[in-house]
Amino acid sequence: MTKPVCVLVGAPGSGKTTVGEELAARLGVDFRDTDADIEALAGKPIPEIFIDEGEAHFRTLERAAVAAALASHGGVLALGGGAVLAEENRAALVGHTVVHLSVELPDAVKRVGLSTGRPLLAINPRATLKHLMDQRRPLYAEVATATVVTDGRAPEEIAAEIVGLLKP
Numbered sequence: 525m526t527k528p529v530c531v532l533v534g535a536p537g538s539g540k541t542t543v544g545e546e547l548a549a550r551l552g553v554d555f556r557d558t559d560a561d562i563e564a565l566a567g568k569p570i571p572e573i574f575i576d577e578g579e580a581h582f583r584t585l586e587r588a589a590v591a592a593a594l595a596s597h598g599g600v601l602a603l604g605g606g607a608v609l610a611e612e613n614r615a616a617l618v619g620h621t622v623v624h625l626s627v628e629l630p631d632a633v634k635r636v637g638l639s640t641g642r643p644l645l646a647i648n649p650r651a652t653l654k655h656l657m658d659q660r661r662p663l664y665a666e667v668a669t670a671t672v673v674t675d676g677r678a679p680e681e682i683a684a685e686i687v688g689l690l691k692p
């Protein structure tokens with residue numbers, strides 16, 4: 525069975541998508557992001573899924589996307605920030621190389637701001653992010669096989685550190 529060389533988890537704004545693309549380029553492998561898979565399957569952007577069908581439906585699509593990507597993708601895989609909320613997803617990550625991109629509130633807020641692409645953060649992003657991060661911190665720690673600090677660091681530097689971690 526194919527297995528991702530590295531799965532990236534972390535809060536919104538931790539840089540999973542940005543660092544994941546950079547890491548995949550450095551490793552010469554494909555990059556995949558479950559958020560993009562969900563949008564392709566649903567045929568619409570994530571904010572529209574939240575508006576039309578709600579978060580619970582998004583989480584159902586996300587569980588299917590995570591299972592499919594873990595079983596079929598051999599490159600770098602980025603998950604959505606809330607994927608770790610599902611016990612099913614946390615269980616599916618056991619045995620994988622999972623890097624937690626850690627970020628503290630100030631950098632996360634600066635990076636995502638009032639982002640239009642993240643429906644959960646469309647209103648009051650600082651308070652919402654703080655709540656999400658407090659709730660999820662133990663879950664990222666539970667699934668991660670390594671943690672890389674991203675605060676005040678460029679995506680290139682973070683990707684380089686992960687390349688080093690992946691060396692046997």
Ligand SMILES: Nc1ncnc2c1ncn2[C@@H]1O[C@H](COP(=O)(O)OP(=O)(O)O)[C@@H](O)[C@H]1O
Nearest residue numbers: 535536537538539540541542543635677678679
């Ligand atoms: N290390 C970093 N330093 C500064 N900005 C970053 C960093 N990583 C990501 N960003 C920026 O923050 C925003 C969110 O990044 P993204 O990769 O989409 O995060 P995630 O997928 O974890 O939510 C983007 O505008 C991106 O350019």
Ligand SMILES: O=C(O)C1=C[C@@H](OP(=O)(O)O)[C@@H](O)[C@H](O)C1
Nearest residue numbers: 535536537559604605606642643
């Ligand atoms: O934190 C979350 O619950 C979410 C994070 C988003 O992905 P990023 O972490 O890549 O922003 C996306 O999956 C969706 O908007 C929900």
Ligand SMILES: [Mg+2]
Nearest residue numbers: 540541559602
């Ligand atoms: Mg992302």
